[in-house]
Amino acid sequence: MRAVIQRVKHATVRVERDGNFDVVGSIGSGLAVLVGITHDDGEAQIAKLAKKIAHLKIMRSVSGSDDPKDRVSLSEAGGAVLLVSQFTLYADVRKGTKPSWSHAAPGSVAQPIFQQLLAAVRSYGLTVETGQFGAMMDVELLNDGPFTIVADI
DSSP states (O other), X not given: OEEEEEEEXXXXXXXXXXXEEEEEEEESSEEEEEEEOBTTOOHHHHHHHHHHHHXXXXXXXXXXXXXXXXXXXXXXXXXXXXXXXXXXXXOBOSSSSXXXXXXXXXXXXXXXXXXXXXXXXXXXXXXXXXXXXXXXXXXXXXXXXXXXXXXXX
């Protein structure tokens, strides 16, 4: 499982429906997490990533300090999560100019794992919004810092 974790001031995901872009998920301060799922991901990866999302000490302290020694977890900061499935995180671009998607799990495998991850993150008491699995989505965010971490779990 691969995740791009971004500390954000706000984030929104929209999906086009009948020529209109409808908001399907939106958060204020918190983490936007883009998640790629590969063929051998399962319960261990789900549990580990959910715990990382909830407990990484990357949020500004309640006082607003961004000093690394003052940072708190998302759980402590009371922030939310925008969790978005993104198979393109497993693109292989080592050869040529056309990405290979062979490392990304197909939707029939990835969707149930993504749903389990969603439930696992929510089990930490966090507010979690999401996109629409398999849809073409517009993800808009204001990165806070910028602060971005790539996590291979």
